[in-house]
Amino acid sequence: MWHINGFFLVLKAEIVRAFIIMRRYWFASIISIIMGYATLITIVYGLMHTPSSVKEMAEKAINGILGFLIGVFAFGIVGLFSQGLQGMARTGELEQVCLSPFGLVTNFLARSFVAALGNIVSSAIMLILVAKTVAENLHVAPVETLVLLSLTYINLIGFGFMVGGLVLVFKQTGQMAVIVRFAMIGLAIFATEKISQWPMFARWVAHALPVTDAAICLKYTIIQGQQVIKYNELGEPIVRALEPVLDSAGKPILDALGNPVMNRIYETTFSSVFTHESFFFLILSCIIWTAIGIASFRFMENWSRDKGTLGAY
């Protein structure tokens, strides 16, 4: 009870602080959104000009943008636990936070929550702006997206806590964390459903990494969501899908490269992300990473108090 109470109190304090700083440095806040927007638009037009069919093109663009945004989200959250924590230790702010009777874990949960919230809001603004620019409307399934974003956040802070614990004790690892953070952007961009066709070992590695399944699920819902053409009488979304063209014997016709020719359009219900294989892996990943992360953070925090590295040392 004490900790839950504390979480909300710290949350309130962090939100107020974030607002004050955003207001006080409004110029920087606006610039960062403009920069993000410019980057996204560049990605969109870059992808649109790589020669391919129209549908593929749109999908690629959305895929790229979403991957990038999820990557930036991961980059930010993990950064809070690596460079952020390191900086706080250096300035002495970390010791101030450690003096809070709610404990470091509660404080960092609240802190990362506010950071995540800020990130999601600014990403949403950018996404809407980009969609407006390329004259599209965004369709998002609110429930699915919200659930997925929450899970992505839980997934990331689990990993973040583990990195944070390491940084508390071994300050040097902060530098390595930069590489990990960039790797996460890459991972988020390139994560596709195709990993189910990868070799066993690579597949497991991909699922074990903290952002893969989250990215796959989010992309799946949002990209599919864009293709919803109508809803059936049960309220289920209907999408258009492609089917291989069959020859008279019922076998798919292959093109010159040996791939099946896909151009028979049919309408089908859109299967929810909650039945997707990656969603299962995402939940698993959340549970495992959060458990590992918080346990190791607690352990490392004690070790850090032994070594006296909560401060500038």
Add this chain to the structure above:
Amino acid sequence: MNTEYAVELEHINKVYHTRHFFYRDEETGRRRWYTKKTVHAAVDVNFGIRPGEIFGLLGPNGAGKTSCVKMISGLVRPTSGNVYVEGLHVEKKRLQVLRRIGVVLEGTRTVIWPLTPLENLNYFGNLRGIRGKVLKERARQLLDFIGLKDKMNVQVRRLSRGQRQKLAICIALIADPSVILLDEPTTGLDVQSSHAIREKIREMTRAFNKSMLVTTHDMFVAQDLCDRIGIIDKGKLIACKTTPELLDVFSDKTFEFRLDRIPEPSKFLSIQGVQSVALDENGEGPVLVVSVEQEETIRSAALYEIISLLRDDGYLLKSVSMRQQTLENVFLRLTESTTPSVKPIVSAENQLERRV
């Protein structure tokens, strides 16, 4: 555990291990791939702070003062020994202890720079579990008390160092703790700010019956402010007494005899009541520094004897004076890092050790 104390340190030891890779030994010049070094920041430290008392922890740089403060506030875990705050074991009940203490650590970054003092207090108040009306009222009260009211809405980065320090003290007080730990509260402040902060510390302790730990390496601050002083050097607590007692340890029993030439000091050691003899050289010729027993009749006899010995050997006695005792002298004697001009040559017994 002693219930008389609000804070108690019991046989505290703290050893830091540091690891060095590609390390080059400064003395031998040898290179090693890896070395491990140990620093003893606290060696069997025992002391307690009573409610309503200002306890000073005095020591040179690197003595282990900050480490002590951090061990009391649970930021650093002692290698062995127990710390109690109001009867609670700091290691086992850390979060509960944190509700009872307010800490000001070294450094000016302990407050958030882009926020104003009022916003800082609101923020840290929430972090410490204070909210709503209580917080609002207390924040204003504290700012008024410490004299920051007119700077209430100025961003911290635009404040002076002393004002930031005052704010840091306010933050430590926001949850109304009964134990307050101040690490070097007046370092780097000008005379006025230092004075103002000392005044406030005194006021707080007296008015609200708080227990206060103040670390400093400024003798003057310690002498002026503290009821009791612990002197710490290289992690060892080498003295722990009330301020007058500490000043008494060497006071009115060290005498300086200014002579025309250098005497043979060991001669005077055999006199009954003489505890130590030292030579002091300064511009006006050699000075024989003799400390004698505090008991009056013995002291009188000893002084007569010293003077007669000097007369017998035909020394010209230019002046005799009693050395004014300041905490600085006591400190220097205790930490055994004497001033360049005073070198104790012989000592009747290891007086320093026993006194401690």
